[in-house]
Amino acid sequence: MALKYPNKIKRDGYWKQYERARIKDYRKVWDFCIEFVNEDEIPFIFSNIGRKPNLSRKEYVCMSILHAYFGLDFRETEQLIKILTGKQLDHTNCVRWFGRLNAEYINNLVFEIHKKIIGIDNAGDYIADSTQLTCDRLEEQTILDKYQHITWKLHILAQYIFTLGLVSIVSAFASNREANDSPPLRNNLLHEEKICADKRVHADKGYFGKENIRKCKELGLKPNIVPKEQYYSDAYLKRYIRNDYDAESRKANRGLIEGIFGGMETEMGMKVKCRKPEHKNIFLSLLALKHNIRTYFRATALRIFIYFAPTPIKQKGI
Secondary structure (H helix, E strand, C coil), X not given: CCCCCCCCCCCCCHXXXXXXXXXXXXXXXXXXXXXXXXXXXXXXXXXXXXXXXXXXXXXXXXXXXXHHHCCCCHHHHHHHHHHXXXXXXXXXXXXXXXXXXXXXHHHHHHHHHHHHHHCCCCCCCEEEEEEEEEEEEEEEECCCCEEEEEEEEEEEEEEEECCCCEEEEEEEEEEECCCCCHHHHHHHHCCHHHCCCCCEEEECHHHCCHHHHHHHHHCCCEEEECCCCCCCCCHHHHHHHHHCCCHHHHHHHHHHHHHHXXXXXXXXXXXXXXXXXXXXXXXXXXXXXXXXXXXXXXXXXXXXXXHHCCCCCCCCCC
16 A cells, blocks of 8 residues: 655654554553553443443443544444453443443543653643544535535644653543634633643634633633734733734644644544434544553653663654
8 A cells, every 4th residue: 555645754763662652552552441440430330230241340441442542333342342351242232331431531531641641751831722523424504405414523732742742632622513612722621620830822813812811821821822813902912912922932832733633634534423412522532532542652662762772862853
């Protein structure tokens, strides 16, 4: 098969780091999830009525993570569980237990892995953005009298780890396509317990507004959001543009988050097969968790590689 980018040059040591990270190893991902997931925080319990479930609660959570991590359908997930655990789980039960998760619980897992990542090396500024994913179902447009694919949005707040050249997701939020980018930043992404003060928050003009600027400053952050217009009559916005906005810093950091979305596009083509809205929320949140698991694998592998390298390694782009 022809390479998608035949002329793209990888940085020195990339392939050694990639092989050591083993981000596509089914057994490694499964074992990591089993060890990482805290059974006390799982959002569902087993009923005492009826037949005993085939898997443990941890295994049901890990099954859902692997389903999204490797972009499988539920019949493929059924076969993978049989290989990894030796236990039988019908694909209809895979769907049922997948739906027992919730986006809030998964977002907490995203942040727990983020803490493990930034514990390896120092982290830099925050970056906010969203991307659109396409569902395989159609909806009718009454105005244009035609059908189009339903779309869903993934909103994320990420942090750049400048010593490793990696980007880790701090928090994520899923919404339908009608949702505006701006409210999720202040309402769903910026949580006081998940951020460190005195860092910039870079975002494009879709997030520009007094509410987001004030929210950042209340949390001790430095908003660096692109103004929609050059001049404003509002005194608060005029002071922000004159005193706080740093265009050069935004240009240096803003594009880093696109690497997350580019990886999703390469892996899955930004397609979602889920039918129910709650399943879409779970699946998109699991995509954020997938990115952080891979980032953690890469961070640990890169840290080991640099430490044991016999000669200094020139890291391009870091």
